[in-house]
Amino acid sequence: MNEAAETDDGPLDRAVQAARAGDEAAFRLLYRDVQPRLLRYVRGMVGEDAEDVASEAWLQIARDVRTFEGGIDGFRGWAATVARHRALDHLRARSRRPVADQPIDDLIARPAEADTAVQAMDGLATDQALALIAGLPADQGEAVMLRVVLGLSAPDAAKVLGKKPGAVRTAAYRGLRRLAAQLTRSRETIPPARPPARADGRTRARPGDAAAPRGAERDS
Numbered sequence: 001m002n003e004a005a006e007t008d009d010g011p012l013d014r015a016v017q018a019a020r021a022g023d024e025a026a027f028r029l030l031y032r033d034v035q036p037r038l039l040r041y042v043r044g045m046v047g048e049d050a051e052d053v054a055s056e057a058w059l060q061i062a063r064d065v066r067t068f069e070g071g072i073d074g075f076r077g078w079a080a081t082v083a084r085h086r087a088l089d090h091l092r093a094r095s096r097r098p099v100a101d102q103p104i105d106d107l108i109a110r111p112a113e114a115d116t117a118v119q120a121m122d123g124l125a126t127d128q129a130l131a132l133i134a135g136l137p138a139d140q141g142e143a144v145m146l147r148v149v150l151g152l153s154a155p156d157a158a159k160v161l162g163k164k165p166g167a168v169r170t171a172a173y174r175g176l177r178r179l180a181a182q183l184t185r186s187r188e189t190i191p192p193a194r195p196p197a198r199a200d201g202r203t204r205a206r207p208g209d210a211a212a213p214r215g216a217e218r219d220s
Contacts, residue, residue, distance in 0.1 A: 009071070012030065012072040012075075016068070016075050016178055020065055020066050020088070027062065030072075030075065035058075037151065038057070038150065040055050040130060040149050040150075041067045041083065042083050043130060044133055045087040053083065053084075053090050054083060056090075060086070061079055061181055073153065076151070076156070077133065077156035078148055080152065084160055084161075098101045123135060127134050128177075136178060140178065143150045143157065143171035143172035143198045144172050146160055147172045148172070154166075157172075
C-alpha cells in the first residue's frame with residue numbers, strides 16, 4: 001500500500017503532454033499508472049460498483065484530457081477529482097447518502113505522516129487495508145486514500161476535496177493514527193502460539209516456564 005514512493009515522473013509528464021495532443025499510446029500509459037490506485041479510491045466510496053464508476057470517470061477524462069494543463073501530479077489529482085464526482089453522483093442515484101465531510105480543527109504542528117503511514121499500512125493485503133480505511137470517519141478515510149493510496153500531495157488532495165491543505169494533512173494524520181492503534185490492538189489480542197510437541201507427544205516447555213516437579217511424569 002505504500003505507493004507514494006518517489007519515482008522518476010519525467011516520462012509520465014511527457015505522456016500527459018502527448019495525450020493532450022491525441023496520442024493514444026501515451027493515454028494508455030497514463031491509464032496504467034493511475035487506474036489501479038484510482039480504482040481502490042473509488043472502491044472505498046462505492047464498494048462493489050467501483051469498476052463501473054471508474055469506467056465512467058475515464059470516459060470523461062478521455063474526453064476532456066485535451067483541456068488539461070499540468071504534469072503527472074496534477075493529472076493524478078484531476079483524475080481523482082473526476083472519479084470522486086462520478087462516485088458521488090452514483091451514490092445519489094442509488095439514494096445513498098453521499099460522503100459527508102466532518103469539521104476538523106485547524107492544522108497544528110505535528111510529526112510528518114510518512115512514518116505513521118508505513119507503520120499503519122505496511123504488510124497489509126490490499127483488501128484488508130481498504131476495509132480498515134472504510135471504517136474510518138469519512139473525512140479521514142478520504143484523506144488517507146488520496147494521500148497514501150493515490151499518493152497525492154496535500155495541496156493536490158486538498159483540491160480534490162475542496163479543503164485547505166492543512167485540513168487534509170490533519171485528517172490524514174488522524175486517520176493513520178487510528179489505523180495504527182487498531183493494528184496494535186489486533187496484534188495484542190492474537191493468542192500466543194502453542195509450543196511445538198515433542199516426539200513422544202508431550203508439549204515442550206517454553207523458556208521461562210516453571211519446571212515440572214520431580215516425579216510428575218511418573219504420576220501422569
